[in-house]
Amino acid sequence: MNSNKQNIKLSPSRISGLESKYLLEALETNELSYYGSNVSSVEKMFKSYFNDKEVVTLNSGTSAIHLSLIMAGVKKDDEVICQSFTYCASVNPILYLGAKPIFIDSEPKTWNMCPVFLEKTINERINYGIKPKAIIVVHSYGMPCKINQIISIGEKYNIPIIEDAAEALGSSVNGRKCGTFGKFGIISFNTNKIITASSGGLIICDSISESEEINHLATQAKDSKTHYQHSKVGYNYKMNNINAAIVRAQYSILDENISLKKKIHQFYRDIFLNSEEIELQEEITGDVNSNFWLNCILINNLKNRERLIKVFTDFNIETRPLWKPMHMQPLYKEYKYYGNNVAETLFNKGLCLPSSSSLNIKELDYIKKAINSIV
Ligand SMILES: Cc1ncc(COP(=O)(O)O)c(C=O)c1O
Structure with a gap:
């Protein structure tokens, strides 16, 4: 038993210190709805962050995907x-x-959607008489x-991304x-x-x-009348001014968090540099810049993967398997899948490692000690 046992989580938040100020302001001004100074500030900040594109704050990334699909006409x-x-x-x-999902495999470099299988699938579905209505691609x-290739394919077949x-x-x-x-992009501000x-x-x-249409759908799609009149189905999906207070404060440490994440990535790089068995997920070229939200490894020998998971568990360090692909999920087993089992291999070999921007030197040393005890 390790007497200095710590409890290290995969991706807890890092608090900026400004959260309570904006939360208190919202309470004191009684701005608790989905209007208010925090919501307006967050939308303004992200409009500028995303190079003057339009943005709408919502209550989750999931509702953002739902509304994007509706906007794409699905x-x-x-x-x-x-x-x-x-x-x-x-x-x-x-x-x-x-609607019906059609699943596409990953390619081994970025672990994300394989553009070759994407184009093959579109052609096959078109030949079959069904043109896909939209493509959802993920930066896992x-x-x-490989977003530029995927955008070109979307444009070639006129399918929104x-x-x-x-x-x-x-x-x-x-x-x-x-x-x-993409035609629509989505971000999540979930706690992790x-x-x-x-x-x-x-x-x-x-x-x-x-x-405007997204805002309309996200606020129960009320027609512009003084009374409550509705001509289509709407949703209660808008971000409220309390959640916006937190993300407004968090925005002030976004760049800092990204540079901390890069340092944590470098920490893992140094550890696994000479390992022949463990491969750390890396950017493919200099043009590609990951925020390294989570650091992920592939362990080629499955027995050693189990041993590594056990060491982390013994040290009280949280790890997690990589995504179990959707086409392998009981919920989605009846839907089509096009690919070559790359995603399946990632699931079998992979592991997510603690990557919070709040990790301190003592915690990083502790993680290193755990890894070095076996690697
Ligand atoms: C890839 C991906 N898509 C969508 C979501 C949904 O975001 P949210 O949890 O904010 O609904 C998440 C996160 O949870 C995610 O990791």
Whole structure:
């Protein structure tokens, strides 16, 4: 038993210190609804962050994907292509609409959607007489996917891309931020993300008319009458001024968090540099910039993977398997999958390591000690 046992979590938030100020202001001014100075400030800050694109704050990344699908015109029985290697929230909104997911495998470099299988699948579905209505692509763990190739394919076949950048706030490709490539981009401010609203999300879109329609849908779609009149189904999806207080404060440490994440990535790089058995997820080229939301490794020998998990458990350090691909999930077993089992291999070999920007030197030393006790 280790007498200095610590308890290290995978990705807890890092508090800026400004949260209580904005929360208190909201309470004192009785601005508790989805209007208020925090909501307006957050929308203004992210509009500027995303190079003057339009943004709408929502209560979660999941609702942002749901509304993006509605905006893309997805309806019952439509097919939506989606990356299989992801969290269920990328895909579940397809089922909310009664539409059908078609799953695409990852490619081994970025672990994200394989552009080759994407194009093959589109052609096959078109030949079959069904043109997919939208494509959901994910920057898993903050690592940008091959977004330029995927955007070109979307343009070639005229299919809108929904870019799930829930985990990739601050990641970029050729200097352009993830979330701004697709027809719609989404961000999550869940508690484990790079900055948090406690719970919250954001849609990034091109035009004011789109952002107005998203706001309308997110606030129960009330017609512009003085009385309560509704001509379509709406949702209670807008971010409130309390959650916006937290993310407003968190925005002040976004850049700092990203540079801390990069340092943590370098910490793991140094540890695994000479390991022949363990491979750390890396950026593919200099143009690709990950926020390294989570550091993930692949362990080639499955027995050693079990041993490593046991060491971390004994040290009270939280780790987690990589995403179990959606096409392997009981919920999604009836839907089509196109691929070559790359995502399945990632699931079998992978492990997410603690990566919070709040990790201190003592905790990092402790993690290193755990790893060195076996690697
Ligand atoms: C890839 C991905 N997509 C979507 C979501 C949904 O975000 P939220 O939890 O804010 O609903 C998350 C995070 O939870 C995620 O990791």
